[in-house]
Amino acid sequence: MIGKSTPLTRFWAEYRENKIAVLALVVVVLMILLALFAALISPQNPYDLANLSLIDARRPPGFVGSGGYTHVLGTDPQGRDLLSAIFYGLRISIQIGLAAGFVSLTIGTTLGILAAYLGGRIESLIMRLVDLQLSFPAILLALVIVALLGQGKTQLIGALVAAQYAYFARTAYGAAKAERGKDYIEAALAIPLSGRLVVMRHLLPNCTPPLIVVATVQIANSISLEATLSFLGLGLPVTEPSLGMLISNGFPYMMSGRYWISVYPGVALIILIVAINIVGDQVRDQFNPRLRR
Amino acid sequence: MTEPVLFVDNLKTHFFTRAGVVKAVDGVSFELAKGEIMGLVGESGSGKTVTGFSLLGLVDAPGRIVEGSVRLNGTELTTLSGAALRSRRGREISMIFQDPIATLNPMLTIGQQMKMAIDAHERLSDRAAKARSAEMLTQVGIPSAAARLRAYPHEFSGGMRQRVAIAIALLHRPSVIVADEPTTALDVSIQAQILYQMRDLAAETGTAMIWISHDLAVVSSLASKLAVMYAGRIVEQGPTATLLRDPRHPYTAGLIASLPATAKPGTPLTQIPGTTPSLLSLPPGCPFAPRCANSADACNEDPQMTVKDQRGWRCFNPVGRNAEVSA
Amino acid sequence: MLGFIIQRFIQAVLVMAVMSVIVFFGVYAIGNPIDIVIPPDATQEIRAEAIRRLGLDRPLYEQYYYFITNLLQGDLGRSFVYNMPVLELIGGRLPATLELVLISVISATFLGVSLGIYAGYRPDSWVSKTIMAVSVLGFSVPSFWVGLILILFFAVNLGWLPAGGRGETVEIWGVAWSFPTLNGLSHIVLPAINLALFKLAMMIRLARAGTREIMLTDTIKFARAAGLSESTILRRHLLKLISIPIITVFGLELGSTLAFAVVTETIFSWPGVGKLIIDSIGVLDRPVMVAYLILVAFLFVSINFVIDLLFALIDPRVRQGAVA
Numbered sequence: 001m002i003g004k005s006t007p008l009t010r011f012w013a014e015y016r017e018n019k020i021a022v023l024a025l026v027v028v029v030l031m032i033l034l035a036l037f038a039a040l041i042s043p044q045n046p047y048d049l050a051n052l053s054l055i056d057a058r059r060p061p062g063f064v065g066s067g068g069y070t071h072v073l074g075t076d077p078q079g080r081d082l083l084s085a086i087f088y089g090l091r092i093s094i095q096i097g098l099a100a101g102f103v104s105l106t107i108g109t110t111l112g113i114l115a116a117y118l119g120g121r122i123e124s125l126i127m128r129l130v131d132l133q134l135s136f137p138a139i140l141l142a143l144v145i146v147a148l149l150g151q152g153k154t155q156l157i158g159a160l161v162a163a164q165y166a167y168f169a170r171t172a173y174g175a176a177k178a179e180r181g182k183d184y185i186e187a188a189l190a191i192p193l194s195g196r197l198v199v200m201r202h203l204l205p206n207c208t209p210p211l212i213v214v215a216t217v218q219i220a221n222s223i224s225l226e227a228t229l230s231f232l233g234l235g236l237p238v239t240e241p242s243l244g245m246l247i248s249n250g251f252p253y254m255m256s257g258r259y260w261i262s263v264y265p266g267v268a269l270i271i272l273i274v275a276i277n278i279v280g281d282q283v284r285d286q287f288n289p290r291l292r293r
Numbered sequence: 294m295t296e297p298v299l300f301v302d303n304l305k306t307h308f309f310t311r312a313g314v315v316k317a318v319d320g321v322s323f324e325l326a327k328g329e330i331m332g333l334v335g336e337s338g339s340g341k342t343v344t345g346f347s348l349l350g351l352v353d354a355p356g357r358i359v360e361g362s363v364r365l366n367g368t369e370l371t372t373l374s375g376a377a378l379r380s381r382r383g384r385e386i387s388m389i390f391q392d393p394i395a396t397l398n399p400m401l402t403i404g405q406q407m408k409m410a411i412d413a414h415e416r417l418s419d420r421a422a423k424a425r426s427a428e429m430l431t432q433v434g435i436p437s438a439a440a441r442l443r444a445y446p447h448e449f450s451g452g453m454r455q456r457v458a459i460a461i462a463l464l465h466r467p468s469v470i471v472a473d474e475p476t477t478a479l480d481v482s483i484q485a486q487i488l489y490q491m492r493d494l495a496a497e498t499g500t501a502m503i504w505i506s507h508d509l510a511v512v513s514s515l516a517s518k519l520a521v522m523y524a525g526r527i528v529e530q531g532p533t534a535t536l537l538r539d540p541r542h543p544y545t546a547g548l549i550a551s552l553p554a555t556a557k558p559g560t561p562l563t564q565i566p567g568t569t570p571s572l573l574s575l576p577p578g579c580p581f582a583p584r585c586a587n588s589a590d591a592c593n594e595d596p597q598m599t600v601k602d603q604r605g606w607r608c609f610n611p612v613g614r615n616a617e618v619s620a
Numbered sequence: 621m622l623g624f625i626i627q628r629f630i631q632a633v634l635v636m637a638v639m640s641v642i643v644f645f646g647v648y649a650i651g652n653p654i655d656i657v658i659p660p661d662a663t664q665e666i667r668a669e670a671i672r673r674l675g676l677d678r679p680l681y682e683q684y685y686y687f688i689t690n691l692l693q694g695d696l697g698r699s700f701v702y703n704m705p706v707l708e709l710i711g712g713r714l715p716a717t718l719e720l721v722l723i724s725v726i727s728a729t730f731l732g733v734s735l736g737i738y739a740g741y742r743p744d745s746w747v748s749k750t751i752m753a754v755s756v757l758g759f760s761v762p763s764f765w766v767g768l769i770l771i772l773f774f775a776v777n778l779g780w781l782p783a784g785g786r787g788e789t790v791e792i793w794g795v796a797w798s799f800p801t802l803n804g805l806s807h808i809v810l811p812a813i814n815l816a817l818f819k820l821a822m823m824i825r826l827a828r829a830g831t832r833e834i835m836l837t838d839t840i841k842f843a844r845a846a847g848l849s850e851s852t853i854l855r856r857h858l859l860k861l862i863s864i865p866i867i868t869v870f871g872l873e874l875g876s877t878l879a880f881a882v883v884t885e886t887i888f889s890w891p892g893v894g895k896l897i898i899d900s901i902g903v904l905d906r907p908v909m910v911a912y913l914i915l916v917a918f919l920f921v922s923i924n925f926v927i928d929l930l931f932a933l934i935d936p937r938v939r940q941g942a943v944a
Contacts, residue, residue: 132638135872135920137879147901147909224762231764232886232898251768255783259772266765277760351844353836354744383847395838399937400860409856410846445936461846 014286021282027275031268035091042084047240074260077249082260085246086268092242093269096153097223100160104222105215107161108168113203115169116176117195127173130166138163142225146234156235160222171214175207209287216280220273227269243269296367297324298468298501299348299386304361306340306347315572317343317356319525322598325469330495330502332512332533334548335522336569341505344522345471348503349388350378366468384414387462388471392478393454397446403430403457404442410461429460434490452483459491466498473505488515509548513537521545524570524580531604539613541599541606543585546613579608587612624932632925639917643910644687691914697907701900706911710893715795716786717885717892721877723799724812728819729870735820736827737858743832751824758821763880767814767887774810782807784889811888815881819873826869830862863934871927875920 016022034041074082115126133141145159179185179202188198227244229235231251236242241249243265250261306318317340325331335341346352348363350370363370365385370378390396398406407426411417417425423442430438433456446454455475462470472491476484492515495502506512512519513533520530521544529542540546547565567584570576576583582592587610596607662670690696696706735755739748775783787807789796798804834840839861843853882894889895893912900908932938 132635135875135924136917137876139882140879140916143882143897143901144909144913220760224760227762228764228883232883234901247765247768254768254772255776259776262768263772266768270761270765273762274757274760277756281756346841349845351841379844379847379849381847382845387847388842388845390838390842392838396842398839398843398857398860400863400935401856402936405856409843409848409852413847413849413852445940447937448940458842461842464846 011286015282018282021278024275024278024282027271028279031090031272031275032094034087035094038084038087038091042081042087044081044084046080046085046088074264076246076261077253082246082264085241086243086265089241089243089246089265090268090272092236092240093223093226093244093272096157096160096226096242097219100157100164100222100226101215101219103157103161104165104218105168105211108165108170109172109204109207109211111165112169112172112174113176113199113207116173116180117199117203119180126169130169130173133166134170138221139225139228142229143232143234146229151234151237153236156226156229159229160225163225164218164222167214167218168211171210172207175210176203179203179206213280213284213287216276216283220276220280223269223276224273297326298366299325300362300364301348302362302364304344304347304363305359306343306352306356307359308356310355313573315356316525316575317572318347320361321522321525321527322361323520323527323530325501325503327468328495328499328501329518330492330504330516332509332516332519333503333505333522334509334512334519335507337507338569338572339522340525340572341522342473345388345473345503345505348469348471349382349386351382351388380414383410383462383467384465385467386469386471387465387467388473389455389458389462389475391474393451393458393475394446394478396458397454399446402443402445403449407442407461407464410464414465425464426460429464430457432494433457433460433463434486435460452479452487455479455487456490459487459494463494463498463500467500469501469503470495471503471505474507476511477506477508484511491515510552510554521548524575525572526580526607527598528581528608529604529606535604541604541611541613542581542608543587543610543612544581545606624938625929628925628928632921636918636921639921640688640691640914641684643913643917644684696911696914699900699905699908701903701905701908706907709908710896710911710915713891713893713896715797716890717878717881717894719797719799720808720811720815720884720890720892721874721881723808724816725819725870725874725877727812728816729823729866732820732823733827733862733866736824737831737854737862739824740828740831741835741854743828748828752828755821755824758817759825763814763818764883764887766817767811767884770810770814771887781810783810786891811884811890814887815877815884818880819877822869822873823866826865827862830865831858834858834861864931867927867930867934871923871930875916875923878916878919 015025039045076082076085111126111130115123142159142163145162146155149155149158185198185202188202189195226235226242227247230242230244231248233248235244246265247262247269250258250263250265254262301324302322304318304321305316308315308317319340321340321344323331333341333344343352343356347358348365348370350358350373352358358371361371365381368381370381373381397403401409404423404426407429408419408422411422411425423439426442427439430441435441435453435456441449446457449457455478459475475491476487479487488511491502494500504512504516516533518531519533519536520527521536521542522528523544529536529540529545536545537549540549544565547563550563551565553562565584570580570583577595578593579585579588579596582588585592587608589610591609594609596609598605598607599611694707698704699706699709702709735751739751742748771783774781785807786796786798786804788801788803789798790800790804791797792800798808835858840853840857843857848857879894881890881892882898884890885892885894886898893915897909897912899905900912
């Protein structure tokens with residue numbers, strides 16, 4: 001094949017060799033599309049209470065409800081079409097995962113690079129805090145914050161960010177610190193290049209590969225953590241159920257054999273998380289020179 | 294003439310990587326008599342270390358020996374089963390490495406590590422094993438050896454650690470020991486000590502030695518014969534003195550010319566132009582031709598080993614006195 | 621060696637002090653402190669009395685002083701809901717959690733390390749690939765979901781195992797334990813699997829990565845060159861070298877499993893501290909929340925301290941002060 005060999009095309013060529021990773025990537029893209037176009041493809045708007053009827057509640061998959069169409073995956077305790085609820089739930093889960101991921105990325109990277117660049121007291125203050133927090137389980141931190149701040153989208157994202165920014169800070173710090181110690185940075189500062197230029201041109205680009213890996217994993221973790229909190233009843237309000245909330249709503253009915261209310265949203269959640277993790281794994285392996293052959 | 298302790302014929306070790314087949318060792322032949330010391334010289338990436346590992350059957354995946362023969366004391370090693378090969382490693386042939394800090398296990402005492410090496414081949418009581426270990430340590434020049442058996446590697450200096458590694462390799466008095474740049478990581482003064490100690494030990498025990506090095510100067514003071522490797526093959530071999538005085542292969546000549554001792558004070562050292570070729574994309578014909586001042590049309594063919602008076606070279610246009618054009 | 625222990629002990633005390641400050645400001649300063657000690661339905665007089673008694677009209681540093689002195693005397697307040705001292709309440713629930721956590725982490729470690737070493741030793745065999753696939757699943761699937769599926773299959777559909785509770789318990793030294801009775805043991809199986817799965821995945825990954833790296837080192841090559849058998853190399857060299865990262869992670873995981881038990885205990889109605897804290901958050905029983913946080917922080921710090929001591933016992937370089 002004739003074509004330009006940029007780092008990106010080489011990266012893709014290597015990525016393509018792992019068939020499972022390609023499949024996972026396709027799944028992730030598909031899930032995002034489903035979430036984006038939820039309103040177009042869902043048979044029902046699950047947030048529109050006027051649309052819901054309790055007569056249709058907890059019906060098994062294949063049931064033809066009062067709306068006149070088949071509930072392919074059955075209905076939930078409020079009489080929502082489960083398939084529609086899953087599409088909308090995906091949307092909320094992905095939204096929150098991405099939002100929490102990007103805010104954590106920004107805050108964490110800024111702190112990490114600042115610590116590495118400035119050094120001294122600020123460095124040890126920031127990194128001590130980060131390390132202390134890292135030794136503390138994320139779920140517990142999120143739990144406490146949600147408990148203190150109350151429930152809602154902003155609070156939830158805040159809790160997820162508080163629980164996860166430290167991973168980004170550690171990663172950015174590690175990469176930036178290694179680069180900061182090199183002679184050419186000292187030389188650049190001695191010229192003197194402005195500090196901002198050194199950070200933007202040298203430190204930040206060197207942190208990018210590990211940060212991409214951490215970001216992938218942390219977005220998956222955010223989604224999972226959000227689902228867990230929602231399951232424990234500490235997530236979002238019931239009116240806009242995320243996947244975790246849907247699962248939680250169905251849990252009490254599981255014992256009586258109405259498995260679908262919990263199981264189908266769960267399957268969607270797991271496919272999403274596993275696919276993101278597989279993509280993340282592949283990217284990490286490709287960035288890791290020690291595993292190269 | 295008696296059968297040599299080690300006989301290597303047309304050994305080929307290839308690595309099957311994602312990017313293609315790397316012919317790290319590609320047709321290496323030599324033999325080693327009892328107690329003989331051979332220097333295996335080449336740039337990094339020339340395949341000398343892989344040659345060493347191939348002799349012991351310790352090539353890691355994705356590499357393997359694809360062709361050739363390694364005969365040790367009359368036994369063919371390349372076709373042996375894993376267990377049979379293992380029983381020969383450490384007993385008939387052993388190896389020491391460049392970095393003594395990395396070779397010893399930091400979590401085990403010297404005594405424990407020596408005991409493990411003994412147990413691999415012999416049933417000895419604890420007391421007898423300790424006595425043997427202490428004796429071996431004394432031989433390689435470690436003072437108050439019996440007490441040092443309880444020490445951990447970090448309590449030794451780099452030179453002392455390398456002596457410990459040598460002692461472990463010599464525990465069973467093997468016929469052949471492969472030394473892969475064992476002094477490169479050490480201070481120059483300690484280098485010389487260990488070098489001559491190894492030579493004396495080899496002479497005492499009758500152990501033959503393959504001394505792998507990129508440093509022609511170090512090897513030539515030690516080895517009675519030399520083999521020069523380039524791009525996975527031996528391009529010239531013969532008695533050390535002859536080779537140094539009168540090299541045939543242009544690459545050998547280049548190596549000798551770049552030695553500081555051969556240059557006039559105040560003049561820049563001679564260099565070999567170009568760099569080692571990638572083993573993935575070797576040019577057809579002689580791999581040295583692109584860097585060679587003597588290259589000619591004939592060099593598009595692969596030169597075979599020309600053997601004459603105990604020495605051999607792989608070149609169509611050899612250099613030096615009395616050089617004859619073969620082809 | 622003694623210097624090392626003292627140094628680590630001082631560090632532990634410092635971390636604990638920092639944690640108390642964070643918890644204090646987190647709960648007393650950010651949340652409304654009155655809500656922490658007074659039930660929401662209390663009368664105005666009781667509120668005023670409480671403010672005076674707690675010195676909430678005093679500056680923050682004085683409040684912190686009271687908080688700490690009470691804490692050091694083991695007084696963490698009373699639960700509104702259970703109307704008993706928080707410490708007693710938590711103390712009564714702790715054995716159930718510890719039992720679950722220890723069984724999970726220990727079995728996950730033994731199984732995970734063995735599987736991980738195998739997967740790292742033969743990375744290309746199909747068994748290893750299966751092991752890794754399972755670990756990816758265990759790593760990414762949220763643990764509450766695994767719990768649901770376990771209940772659905774083993775409790776609802778098959779009816780083999782109970783879906784919740786502790787079952788029969790036996791008192792040993794005045795504390796109730798489930799594991800000595802067959803019925804108790806059957807109750808512990810599902811939650812233990814649920815809690816262990818994530819740890820198992822983690823241990824597999826860790827052991828595999830460690831094994832792959834160690835097997836490529838000169839230490840292993842040198843051992844092979846000396847003719848050591850593969851089983852000796854694995855038993856004596858690899859296990860010894862891999863123990864350092866494993867023990868570190870074991871310690872960290874013990875702590876985080878205590879936290880994760882929150883989820884498992886909720887799903888399986890396991891009456892431990894995790895279930896207690898979720899219930900307390902639900903009804904805003906804040907003294908219990910504060911006490912739980914302090915307790916978890918204390919457990920964390922203690923575990924880390926013990927791990928440091930273990931290091932000193934295992935690694936000769938640390939023991940002899942070669943590295944700090």
